[in-house]
Amino acid sequence: MTAAETAKEVRLASRPEGTPTLDNFAVAEVEVPKPGAGQILVRNTWLSVDPYMRGRMSSARSYVAPFEVGKVMDGGAIGEVVESNADGVAVGDVVLHGLGWRTHAVLDPSRVRVLDPEAAPVQAHLSVLGMPGLTAYAGLFDVAGMREGDTVFVSGAAGAVGSIVGQLARLRGAGRVIGSAGSAEKVRWLRDDLGFDVAFNYKDGPVRDQLREAAPDGVDVYFDNVGGDHLEAAISALNVHGRIAVCGMISQYNATEPAPAPRNLAQIIAKRFTMRGFLVGDHEHLRQEFLDEVGPLVRDGGIAYTETVVRGIERAPHAFLDLLSGGNTGKMLVRL
Numbered sequence: 047m048t049a050a051e052t053a054k055e056v057r058l059a060s061r062p063e064g065t066p067t068l069d070n071f072a073v074a075e076v077e078v079p080k081p082g083a084g085q086i087l088v089r090n091t092w093l094s095v096d097p098y099m100r101g102r103m104s105s106a107r108s109y110v111a112p113f114e115v116g117k118v119m120d121g122g123a124i125g126e127v128v129e130s131n132a133d134g135v136a137v138g139d140v141v142l143h144g145l146g147w148r149t150h151a152v153l154d155p156s157r158v159r160v161l162d163p164e165a166a167p168v169q170a171h172l173s174v175l176g177m178p179g180l181t182a183y184a185g186l187f188d189v190a191g192m193r194e195g196d197t198v199f200v201s202g203a204a205g206a207v208g209s210i211v212g213q214l215a216r217l218r219g220a221g222r223v224i225g226s227a228g229s230a231e232k233v234r235w236l237r238d239d240l241g242f243d244v245a246f247n248y249k250d251g252p253v254r255d256q257l258r259e260a261a262p263d264g265v266d267v268y269f270d271n272v273g274g275d276h277l278e279a280a281i282s283a284l285n286v287h288g289r290i291a292v293c294g295m296i297s298q299y300n301a302t303e304p305a306p307a308p309r310n311l312a313q314i315i316a317k318r319f320t321m322r323g324f325l326v327g328d329h330e331h332l333r334q335e336f337l338d339e340v341g342p343l344v345r346d347g348g349i350a351y352t353e354t355v356v357r358g359i360e361r362a363p364h365a366f367l368d369l370l371s372g373g374n375t376g377k378m379l380v381r382l
Contacts, residue, residue, distance in 0.1 A: 053079070054074065055073070055076060056362050056363060058113040059071055062103055062300075066367060070363075071363035073359065079150060084131055085154055086127050086129065086135050088128065088158070092123065093146040093359075093362060094121050094122035094176075096369075097296050097370065098294070100300070121144065124143075125141060165341075166341070173379070174344055175340065175341060178210065180336050182207050184329035184336070185291040185324055186214055186218075189289075190322075195220070197261055198212070198220045198223050200224070201225075203232075204225070204227040204232035205271060212236065213240055216241050220267075223244075227245060227246075227248070228248060258283060263285075264288075266288050268284065270291065273305070274297035275297075277290075281310050281319075284313070290319065291324060354379070355379050358382065359380070365379075
């Protein structure tokens with residue numbers, strides 16, 4: 047096969063025990079797939095790696111099917127249509143779809159969304175205008191029911207979701223926006239560039255102590271991306287009738303033993319707080335509302351976002367492992 051006739055894909059080589067390693071992935075060279083009747087062939091240009099993919103590397107039953115050992119993985123991607131046998135999708139169109147972790151993908155047109163490259167950088171549809179942005183919007187407003195004047199605490203605040211949560215809270219009139227992150231540079235970015243009122247490095251001391259100092263009058267809304275000591279600290283700081291939206295618990299994704307529940311969970315009785323997990327897929331009804339509100343803010347610079355970009359399909363596993371260890375600021379992307 048010549049280079050023009052070959053494609054590459056990343057496969058799950060084995061299921062990790064604890065923290066994944068590069069040995070759990072394999073990059074394979076294959077023939078470029080051929081689209082059938084009514085299908086399109088897409089050459090991917092951007093791939094997304096996301097924390098939820100760690101769960102799919104396990105065989106444990108979850109809300110989404112696990113990756114199969116020996117088979118190509120999948121995830122959000124953007125690419126250019128290079129061959130089309132379908133009405134309504136033309137060669138040259140840029141599309142968003144769910145068959146990432148490969149250089150080429152064959153899809154039915156019902157499984158893609160054609161993008162306007164002039165409206166925003168196309169990769170923004172994998173971050174601020176895509177799944178992470180909608181996750182932030184739905185979790186903060188629909189799940190947590192943030193109200194004007196609320197004190198909002200966001201863990202993992204320098205990630206793709208958390209960084210948008212904090213900015214949306216500020217724009218909707220939160221009384222105080224607090225974020226945690228894992229480095230001094232991320233803390234500076236949250237505070238100086240994104241407008242968080244307070245940001246702290248969770249590695250500098252107990253989260254409970256730092257949060258108490260950051261929120262002397264308590265927390266009304268906690269947007270949880272981390273779990274563990276962050277969740278326990280947030281419960282301790284939560285005001286009566288506070289709300290917790292649980293988006294993720296990345297601190298536990300590589301655990302080999304079940305984590306103990308927060309030791310102070312009994313406070314749910316006296317504080318009468320609510321704690322609700324959610325999946326972005328349950329909030330598709332908000333997509334147009336989200337795009338109508340956030341799209342202009344992105345275009346006008348009212349919402350800032352950043353990307354950590356790794357180049358090359360072979361580097362996709364490295365990007366994913368870096369994501370799990372906090373090596374990203376904003377959205378982690380792979381550019382092909």
